[in-house]
Amino acid sequence: MLSLIKNPKFMVISLVPWDENKQKTKDYLNEATSLIQTFGGVVGLVVTQNAARADSTTYIGKGKARELAQTILDNDIDAVVVNDNLKSSQLFNLKKLFQNFKPDIQVWDRTDLILQIFGKNAQTAEAKLQIKLVDTRHKGPELYGMGQMMSQQGGGIGTHGGAGETNTEIMRRHWRHEIKNIENQLEKLATSKFHQMENRNQTETPTISIIGYTNSGKTTLFNLMSKKNNLTKDTLFVTLDSGVGEIYLPKIGRSVFITDTIGFIQNLPSETINAFKSTLMETLNADLLLQVIDISDQQLLDKIAVVEKVLADLKIDNKKQIYVFNKIDKPNGVDKEELSRLFSSFNPQFISAINGDGYSQLLDAIQTVIPAFTL
Ligand SMILES: Nc1nc2c(ncn2[C@@H]2O[C@H](COP(=O)(O)OP(=O)(O)O)[C@@H](O)[C@H]2O)c(=O)[nH]1
Ligand SMILES: [Mg+2]
Numbered sequence: 001m002l003s004l005i006k007n008p009k010f011m012v013i014s015l016v017p018w019d020e021n022k023q024k025t026k027d028y029l030n031e032a033t034s035l036i037q038t039f040g041g042v043v044g045l046v047v048t049q050n051a052a053r054a055d056s057t058t059y060i061g062k063g064k065a066r067e068l069a070q071t072i073l074d075n076d077i078d079a080v081v082v083n084d085n086l087k088s089s090q091l092f093n094l095k096k097l098f099q100n101f102k103p104d105i106q107v108w109d110r111t112d113l114i115l116q117i118f119g120k121n122a123q124t125a126e127a128k129l130q131i132k133l134v135d136t137r138h139k140g141p142e143l144y145g146m147g148q149m150m151s152q153q154g155g156g157i158g159t160h161g162g163a164g165e166t167n168t169e170i171m172r173r174h175w176r177h178e179i180k181n182i183e184n185q186l187e188k189l190a191t192s193k194f195h196q197m198e199n200r201n202q203t204e205t206p207t208i209s210i211i212g213y214t215n216s217g218k219t220t221l222f223n224l225m226s227k228k229n230n231l232t233k234d235t236l237f238v239t240l241d242s243g244v245g246e247i248y249l250p251k252i253g254r255s256v257f258i259t260d261t262i263g264f265i266q267n268l269p270s271e272t273i274n275a276f277k278s279t280l281m282e283t284l285n286a287d288l289l290l291q292v293i294d295i296s297d298q299q300l301l302d303k304i305a306v307v308e309k310v311l312a313d314l315k316i317d318n319k320k321q322i323y324v325f326n327k328i329d330k331p332n333g334v335d336k337e338e339l340s341r342l343f344s345s346f347n348p349q350f351i352s353a354i355n356g357d358g359y360s361q362l363l364d365a366i367q368t369v370i371p372a373f374t375l
Helices: 022-039 062-074 088-101 110-121 125-154 162-189 218-226 270-281 300-313 336-342 359-373
Strands: 009-016 042-050 079-082 106-109 207-212 244-249 254-260 288-294 320-326
Touching: 009 022, 009 062, 022 042, 022 110, 042 062, 062 088, 079 088, 079 110, 088 106, 088 125, 106 110, 110 125, 110 270, 125 162, 125 270, 207 218, 218 244, 218 254, 218 288, 218 320, 244 359, 254 359, 270 300, 288 300, 288 359, 320 336, 320 359
Parallel strands: 009 042, 009 079, 079 106, 207 254, 207 288, 288 320
Antiparallel strands: 244 254
16 A cells, blocks of 8 residues: 555646646646645656646546656656546546556546545544545446446357346445445434534643645644754655644743644545545644635635635634734735735734744734633
8 A cells, every 4th residue: 555655756647728827737736746745745757748638538648648657667656646636437547557567556636635635634433434435436436437347358258248237236236335334324423523622621731723725834834833843845754643743832831732734725626525624623623723824825815715614614613713824935925914904803924934934923922812711
């Protein structure tokens, strides 16, 4: 299994439609890189393919796929991420083609990558089941395709598909049964989970969770705060096992725990939203949320709205929050005065997690919030 390999090396494949603007493509690729790093992998190679539309059978076209299969071998790639949501037949065909060259190659689309990240972070039975449910649904048509293949092979000797149809039916039935089974287990778990979080002992060490979109700088801020500066941006094996730190706050004379979280993801595939919520939920048993926002991101208002919506859905929108506008060292940021005015009730802070600007003000802000809800 891939998660056992240290620093698995990834190839990212991205299809660039002719009419797509360059910045959008770049953002999407940056996000893929960030996601792969969150998984614990290294991006070894990025391949972009200009095409008007995706190939219906292999997504990138058979010729290109053969060429890339050789590239995979030459560069010792462990896993391929196609940075899009593919039809499961496209993914299946591409995987088969690559596996002819390298049998143990992993081939994921964007949904698979996201599920793999959730899978690494999920602790509770509920989150694990939610992930399994999406994964099973996502793979279903592929299993079904295998059934069809077997039916073609099995039905070859004058049986006109008799035995084969049975195979297909067995596969489908198994798939449906599996989904029903997971749904039943989830139903059993669904009771009172939201209330478990509320009974926190106020005398415990307070916890701060860093939330926000992928690539906003959560991990960079986490490293700055917890002084785990050995995890620089070049250290690519940043696992979330190391995602809990402790800092001492001198003005209030106490320590707090700080946790990094899986980030929000742009265009999260809709079928993964429950799995995401359930995985995120586990990390949000905190006294204070720091919402990190990339100030150079022109879509930042939309992204804040998505985060707030998810917090409201999870019924944790009553938590104390500080909005941390990050990357103020970048020249093209959104206007600070405007943001201060818009979000005055969220104690907005402006920092550069990379060079430390604004960090002491952020610490001051944290220390004015923390005592407000301890005994
Ligand atoms: N210019 C600039 N880049 C930053 C800053 N903070 C983070 N980054 C970069 O943004 C990218 C994503 O950072 P990361 O901490 O991994 O984001 P995460 O996905 O939210 O954990 C990395 O390339 C960082 O080096 C900052 O304050 N200024
Ligand atoms: Mg991160």
